[in-house]
Amino acid sequence: MDGDYVIGGVFAIHHYKQTPVHNYTVMPEPLKCTGSLDPRELRFSRAMVFAIEEINNSTELLPGIRLGYQIHDSCTTVPVAIHVTFQLSNGLDPVFNTGDNCSQAGKVMAIVGESESTITISMSRVIGPFNIPQVSYFATCACLSDKQQYPSFFRTIPSDQFQTEALAKLIKHFGWTWIGAVRSDSDYGNNGMASFLDAAQKEGICVEYSESLHRTYSRSRIQRVADIIRRSTAVVVVAFVASGDMRILLQELSHKPPPPRQWIGSESWVTDQGMLKFNFCVGAIGFSIERSVIPGLREYLLDLSPTKLSASPVLTEFWEDAFNCRLGKNAAKDETVCDGTEDIQTLQSPYTDTSQLRATNMVYKAVYAIAHAIHDAACEDANSTAHCDKFTRMESKQVLNQLKKVNFSKNGYDVSFDANGDPVARYELINWQQSESGSIEMVTVGLYDASLPVGQEFHINRNLTWMDGGTHVPVSVCSDSCRPGTRKVLQKGKPICCYDCIPCPEGEISNTTDSPDCFPCPKEFWPNEERYSCFPKPVEYLSFDEVLGIILAAFSVGGACLAILTAAIFFRHRTSPIVRANNSELSFLLLFSLTLCFLCSLTFIGAPSDWSCKLRHTAFGITFVLCISCVLGKTIVVLMAFKATLPGSNVMKWFGPLQQRMTVVSFTFIQVLICTIWLCLSPPFRLENLTIYKERIILECALGSAIGFWVVLGYIGLLALFCLVLAVLARKLPDNFNEAKLITFSMLIFCAVWITFIPAYVSSPGKFTVAVEIFAILASSFGLILCIFAPKCYIILLKPEKNTKKHLMNKNESKDI
Structure with missing residues (x-):
């Protein structure tokens, strides 16, 4: 249709071109399209005509100016697209006019198209140097945003850069890390997949395979891609494929039982109504441009009178394909004849389906964007009224400059372009779901808005259907997630x-x-x-709550009670010969020290603190020295008593009661001095031992100075050894009491216990170190009290007839004591 200003349009109404045979003897025939007609692309071209007619009837946009259009079929091939691009750039006038009054009827101000990125790139390279603006409605390759290579390119559909990032976030959102990838072997597919793989890598997603295909490939190459999809372990397949290529792949997959796969699609095919016939793709998910409503478009599309059909070969072809008939006299004998009056209202075709106007709206907005640019270049607005001059000679460069500034709203949708010629990226998340009738339909389940802050762009507001119609998110991982631990x-x-x-x-x-x-x-x-x-970590120490602690505490208290009971017996019979003959003062002091020895073992039980650590070691050292000092004093008394019986000896006056007390005090004072020095220089302290056991804490008393501990222990051992030597020397003395023999036994037990204590103490871990120490204290204390006092208590309580001076003086019976 002619007009004051003409807009070009290029649509992929057919998918193939006729391959001519060149014999170089005659002029080649013009390029012709073959194959089936694409009703969806036909709808796009009709939407362009509808928008132009709507603008021509408008009193606000381009009043008084009539737009014309030239629409061509690219056959979805680059050669045909380049050919028609040159035609649009040069005009269709067959005669060159060299006069001054050149008509602009054949020159286009801008071009709408194409849908495929590869074809769009080729067209843009042709018209770019001539500053003819090109507004694509479906070419999404991110490469087209490069203004150095494509200075006159604009589009109303968002760039694939945004879509690929959204797809990667979508896959990450559902926890898929192991995917397959299929792409069209074109600029659209290759650039889109490269961008997606970069985004997927940043999200930690791995690709098992990445294959390319094109509808012009041989059957064997398409079959190889299908076989790879069948054999793969990845459940999720991302298909960045043009609609025509995807149709070929799904047809190949449908020849055998199709593999269960969760398809993730680009907007090129996931919103194509013609693809819904592949019901094994139910559950497919993909991003799509926003669905819209164009008032009056459906009525316009259905308004196909016989006159309009006969005037357009494309519409004639569509009608014949849709109703499977032949119009007029074109029908053969065996073909059905139709006259154009068939009821198109009942026709189920992508051409008549206006329920999912997505790319159609992109065409609609592209036409209006060009019209607004022409309006801004040819009209002047004054007092809210536009005055346009249709005779204004306009260059396409003026339209190009005005397109960069376009900013308007139509049917509730904003239209503007950024510095790269791209619109604001907004997508709907589409899910293929099965309806109650069993058919597959597209359902909007979420939104994606790239203009929102990071992390808030993505929102799902409805339940999704997954592959095979399932309700649970499928799992697609190379390896199962590693659990914590x-x-x-x-x-x-x-x-x-x-x-x-x-x-x-x-x-x-x-x-x-x-x-x-x-x-x-x-x-x-x-x-x-x-x-x-x-x-x-559990804290471990020898406590009063555990069995071992209770047993040791019971023996400790029992030993102290035994010592007190023995002292009571001795005190009750303090005037008896056997008590008086055994140096009662030292005996009572020994019983007192033994009581302290038994009780000091209690300080080793329970949670240690700094004070209890100081107390337990010093109390142990001092009480045992007091005990050994008393035993040593009794041993010396036995020896002195024997010396005193010799004629002329007065040795007892040198080791009387005062000297005995001084001996005990002196030996004990030395230990007190050692303990004082130890406590002042490096005392024992509470320690959380983390080295013996990795899994628990041993709460123990550190020695502070190991030298101090071993000096205290060594001093006790030295006194015990000295006492043992004296007791051994006195064991056969002809005394009536034979106490030296009892002291010898007690010292042998004492030394044996503490000699075995040393390796046991060093090698015992944790709380058993304390248990060994308590055991040594109790064993040596019981050894002393039983060996020294048990025989005497036996005579006092059970053999009172032997507790007489006469019996004690009887040397022949002394062995019974």
């Missing part, structure tokens, strides 16, 4: 999504899923059994 170890020669899960080593945890590393717990903590959390 394990770490990922990559499998050699495989992508990072393929790994083994190795349990964390002892003492380390991982508290997140798919953790690449384990980290150690703080020193006071230890992992739980599953090794995903750190818990405070």
